[in-house]
Amino acid sequence: MRAKDIEMATATHSETELPRLTNDEISRYSRHLILPEVGMEGQQKLKAAKVLCVGTGGLGAPLALYLAAAGVGTLGLVDFDTVDASNLQRQIIHSTATVGMLKVDSAELMLKGLNPYLNVVKHNTMLTSANALEIFKDYDIIADGTDNFQTRYLVNDACVLTGKPNAYGSIFRFEGQASVFATEAGPCYRCLYPEPPPPGLVPSCAEGGVLGILPGLVGVIQATEVIKLILGIGESLVGRLLLVDALTMKFRTLKLRKNPDCPVCGTHPTVTALIDYDQFCGIEKPKSVGPLEVEQNKAVADAPIVDGIPQISVQELKRRLDAHEDVFVLDVREPHEVKIVNIGAPLIPLGELPKRLDELAPYKDREIVVHCKSGGRSQKAAQFLKSAGFQHVENLAGGILAWADKIDPTLPKY
């Protein structure tokens, strides 16, 4: 579908007067101005445009930077997080100097440094069903650079309900996807994915991770689509899904169809207002709104029993080990993680546990403490062991990260 055919909110600018460029702006954007496809009018359209970046992480970083450089007049940034050193492997909108700062503040510094003519609107909040429509209404295009299914469906539905196109990008390890959803003529995210995968089938931490440059690649594709929509040039990704495989460096586009039975954008929609997306995706509500680091850094107490598994603190494990109590500590991470840091515990990766259960037979009636990186996989492993008849299985709350925090600060954290 040709971008110029798409009915867009920005089209209304042609009826009103486009903002004029100053002499300094004309000098800055000269490489655009001498390109006939952009030209003076195109650059003025960019200046008039208001784009919302949901997330200033791996995808949002290159996306916002290129939109700012290109002369998009107003950029909204939605993020509740703070900058962490582990973000800098790919989130190039932040820097070593801004670690610990709110991401929206850190991003504003970099964006304004690149282009002081840019108007940055900061939304230091988690996007929710309660605030999404209110935030979206002031923008022409939404760029989705979020990291979880709840927010993906929330952004999609809010885009359909407000009639704003959604420049979509998503990544996993070496693989990326991009499209433009929710224009009147094209399909939306729900046409492609009517339902989210259940939480149990979402790849675990062990399979997580991402090649740092991949969000750069996909985020820049999203930025390209945003610019094309604003200018009304070229052929947009509306009705097409771009698949990117960074390892084989193969790009492929698949045809997407608008589903007439789509619950949001179909002919007889059943979703006509924003819903509870945590419930829709079958996950628990976050305990608090705000930087997750707060939760991670607080003292990890001996928590109550979770799904039948006692949670033991790193301090308690240290005490038992020092007292030479009979405790068998099991590491259920992946071999490449053990190379990063370990506390000397024998390794059986979570995924191999069912096949290698016999190795643990001698410990069936003894006390086993299972650990992983931060306590998620080890909880699953402990539940599995319990169901397999192991009598005394406990989960190390906070995992090896908590051990590095509280017991042995010389250990690296990853």
Added chain:
Amino acid sequence: MKINIPTPLRAYTGGEQTVTVPGATISQALEALVSAYPDLRQNLYTADGKLRSFVNLYLNDDDIRYLPAKEATAATEDDELTIIPSIAGGLAVIGRCSPQKTCL
């Protein structure tokens, strides 16, 4: 026919990116796939044997949901079936995983 395995599911195919399986229809080829790699079955099918709704399958460039015969569509060994995963990554949550987080 050749089946392209997306990254999130390669953990269940021993890292294989493409798998060649026999089968005269899409269904038969998928059955051959999950027979060869049993761990894939619960990722592609519900407990009652239906394809999961978040799993998108493309026969060459066509979404099989829109093919007249859907999964019963005939396929030859020259055809290519692509599994499109549901992925949500983008922003970092590394180091803060819990059973509820996607941890990308």
